Amino acid sequence: MDAVDDANQLRETSKNEVMSFFESSPLLKDAAEIEKSLKEFVDRNTSSSGNLNGKANRVVCITSGGTTVPLEKQGVRYIDNFSSGHRGAASTEYFLKAGYSVVFLYRRGTCQPFCSSLPDDPLLECFSVADDSSIEVDALHAETVKRAITENRAAVAEGILLKLPFTTIFEYLQILRLISVSLRDLGPSAIFFLAAAVSDFYIPWESMAFHKIQSASGPLDMRLVQVPKMLSVLRNEWAPMAFHISFKLETDRDILLANADMALKKYKMHMVIANELSTRKEEVIVVTEQEKVTVRRDNTWAGAEVECPLVELVVDRHSAYIKKFDA
Amino acid sequence: MDAVDDANQLRETSKNEVMSFFESSPLLKDAAEIEKSLKEFVDRNTSSSGNLNGKANRVVCITSGGTTVPLEKQGVRYIDNFSSGHRGAASTEYFLKAGYSVVFLYRRGTCQPFCSSLPDDPLLECFSVADDSSIEVDALHAETVKRAITENRAAVAEGILLKLPFTTIFEYLQILRLISVSLRDLGPSAIFFLAAAVSDFYIPWESMAFHKIQSASGPLDMRLVQVPKMLSVLRNEWAPMAFHISFKLETDRDILLANADMALKKYKMHMVIANELSTRKEEVIVVTEQEKVTVRRDNTWAGAEVECPLVELVVDRHSAYIKKFDA
Numbered sequence: 001m002d003a004v005d006d007a008n009q010l011r012e013t014s015k016n017e018v019m020s021f022f023e024s025s026p027l028l029k030d031a032a033e034i035e036k037s038l039k040e041f042v043d044r045n046t047s048s049s050g051n052l053n054g055k056a057n058r059v060v061c062i063t064s065g066g067t068t069v070p071l072e073k074q075g076v077r078y079i080d081n082f083s084s085g086h087r088g089a090a091s092t093e094y095f096l097k098a099g100y101s102v103v104f105l106y107r108r109g110t111c112q113p114f115c116s117s118l119p120d121d122p123l124l125e126c127f128s129v130a131d132d133s134s135i136e137v138d139a140l141h142a143e144t145v146k147r148a149i150t151e152n153r154a155a156v157a158e159g160i161l162l163k164l165p166f167t168t169i170f171e172y173l174q175i176l177r178l179i180s181v182s183l184r185d186l187g188p189s190a191i192f193f194l195a196a197a198v199s200d201f202y203i204p205w206e207s208m209a210f211h212k213i214q215s216a217s218g219p220l221d222m223r224l225v226q227v228p229k230m231l232s233v234l235r236n237e238w239a240p241m242a243f244h245i246s247f248k249l250e251t252d253r254d255i256l257l258a259n260a261d262m263a264l265k266k267y268k269m270h271m272v273i274a275n276e277l278s279t280r281k282e283e284v285i286v287v288t289e290q291e292k293v294t295v296r297r298d299n300t301w302a303g304a305e306v307e308c309p310l311v312e313l314v315v316d317r318h319s320a321y322i323k324k325f326d327a
Numbered sequence: 328m329d330a331v332d333d334a335n336q337l338r339e340t341s342k343n344e345v346m347s348f349f350e351s352s353p354l355l356k357d358a359a360e361i362e363k364s365l366k367e368f369v370d371r372n373t374s375s376s377g378n379l380n381g382k383a384n385r386v387v388c389i390t391s392g393g394t395t396v397p398l399e400k401q402g403v404r405y406i407d408n409f410s411s412g413h414r415g416a417a418s419t420e421y422f423l424k425a426g427y428s429v430v431f432l433y434r435r436g437t438c439q440p441f442c443s444s445l446p447d448d449p450l451l452e453c454f455s456v457a458d459d460s461s462i463e464v465d466a467l468h469a470e471t472v473k474r475a476i477t478e479n480r481a482a483v484a485e486g487i488l489l490k491l492p493f494t495t496i497f498e499y500l501q502i503l504r505l506i507s508v509s510l511r512d513l514g515p516s517a518i519f520f521l522a523a524a525v526s527d528f529y530i531p532w533e534s535m536a537f538h539k540i541q542s543a544s545g546p547l548d549m550r551l552v553q554v555p556k557m558l559s560v561l562r563n564e565w566a567p568m569a570f571h572i573s574f575k576l577e578t579d580r581d582i583l584l585a586n587a588d589m590a591l592k593k594y595k596m597h598m599v600i601a602n603e604l605s606t607r608k609e610e611v612i613v614v615t616e617q618e619k620v621t622v623r624r625d626n627t628w629a630g631a632e633v634e635c636p637l638v639e640l641v642v643d644r645h646s647a648y649i650k651k652f653d654a
Contacts, residue, residue, distance in 0.1 A: 071406070072578075074578040076393075077408055077409070078409065079405070079406050080404070082405065112451060121439065122449075123442065123445070123450060123475060124475070127476050135462060135472065149450065152451050201546070219550055220528045220552075221549070222551070224546060225546045277403070
């Protein structure tokens with residue numbers, strides 16, 4: 001068998017894995033409603049009266065937070081990938097500022113846009129009730145709280161921010177597929193900014209225990225299988241014209257850069273953003289075919305975030321990408 | 328070997344397991360601070376000037392939410408036990424109303440007392456900013472929001488509610504041990520109301536991968552070992568005089584009642600509260616040596632919670648328990 005056959009066979013295997021993943025997934029409950037809100041969102045953002053700030057029609061799908069893998073069908077146990085969702089939430093703000101409309105696909109309960117600098121439990125930590133029984137915000141948080149409430153409401157109301165929540169890997173991948181189909185008409189104007197921490201391993205739904213696993217009988221042996229590499233399917237089939245950015249998070253720097261290079265080549269990403277767990281709030285390395293750029297947060301003031309220069313760089317490279325199609 | 332030897336050996340084995348669990352656990356970071364706040368809490372609640380509402384000195388330790396089991400030391404993956412923390416948070420409110428002081432040992436990010444009927448994200452869902460830039464609460468949630476802010480602040484400020492957060496099974500069990508030691512002087516006046524969903528299986532810290540597990544090489548086989556049965560240690564050694572209540576949650580009713588009976592006998596609990604996953608907000612079965620009582624929520628009004636009659640029953644049985652010691 002020669003190399004071309006090998007590649008074809010690899011593609012076939014991976015296609016079968018993807019099909020069987022979706023066929024065996026529990027059905028997405030609100031699929032019709034999600035499709036409807038996506039259609040409205042795309043209509044609004046492609047009409048000429050829509051986004052008029054010079055970057056008309058540019059849309060980014062930002063995924064954020066970790067996916068879970070259930071260990072029992074009717075169960076309480078699952079494997080989770082830790083992610084606060086801070087990167088995705090902060091990036092959403094900067095993309096909105098840059099004139100993009102955003103589909104924010106986020107893990108329920110994780111960090112929301114405009115809220116990333118607030119305490120974990122703003123209701124109990126930022127508010128008090130005055131003597132006249134009106135509600136007051138503590139001076140320290142007043143500006144951030146007001147900004148969070150107004151900007152979030154405004155972006156949702158104007159139709160430039162669509163929020164879609166997920167919990168499990170099954171929900172995440174099904175919604176991501178719906179989004180990619182909806183954004184297809186936007187061609188190169190769409191970005192996939194895949195900051196979510198997606199499970200690598202899962203237990204296929206049909207081989208999962210129905211009831212809660214009993215703890216009486218010794219150690220628990222589990223075999224998890226690999227989640228099919230959906231990056232490849234998203235890139236090549238679901239949204240072949242879009243600008244694709246994936247993320248790599250590792251705790252070991254050498255493994256990190258090797259894996260970032262690998263993802264760039266194997267999945268034909270346009271950009272891989274490499275994070276080291278311990279320094280990820282200070283700097284990231286942006287890896288493309290042409291360059292490796294270290295992006296650092298502006299450390300001359302405390303509130304500066306690395307997502308600000310990162311999104312600037314992404315917007316710049318995306319503009320160049322769109323130009324190639326216009327030419 | 329006769330039965331007594333058997334029992335002794337079992338106890339020895341279990342003691343060794345417990346010791347080795349704690350010895351191999353990562354150190355609790357804020358241990359000194361937690362001990363200090365517990366000491367202040369106990370001093371305040373045992374002094375004669377403290378709690379003067381007829382149930383002076385009664386304290387309940389309520390555990391709430393699920394514990395996590397890390398799969399990597401420097402890692403991002405963990406196994407989680409799902410629990411919203413609603414039961415523990417609502418019960419805290421009713422115990423405070425009944426005159427108890429509460430140590431609330433809760434999973435970070437789960438439901439907080441006085442907040443259980445609010446939307447998931449109260450900041451973005453309940454508030455708006457008026458034209459004069461003051462912050463307003465939507466009429467629908469105004470009363471609940473005000474109550475949440477004032478009652479939570481008041482309870483913490485008065486020193487009758489001490490909140491201690493955890494994430495991992497290692498943090499949970501170390502803090503629970505600190506609490507049990509602190510409450511020992513209260514004798515039978517203390518309740519342990521163990522509503523947290525505690526992991527049954529874990530990966531011992533010393534056999535855990537240091538870096539993130541790589542996904543390149545086929546399926547992932549994991550062996551998890553049982554967490555030592557701490558209920559038994561808590562009951563017999565850490566807090567032998569206290570009133571102990573544990574919870575059982577199952578998806579299958581027959582397994583549920585069998586397991587509840589087993590927990591009552593094996594761990595000498597004073598009360599086991601049996602929940603079936605699908606009906607747990609409507610009813611629970613309270614199992615003691617003498618009785619099995621089904622407790623239902625008052626379904627004549629929408630806001631009624633099953634925790635209201637449940638805590639009433641617990642307080643009644645706890646009063647009888649204390650009387651036995653007074654006699």
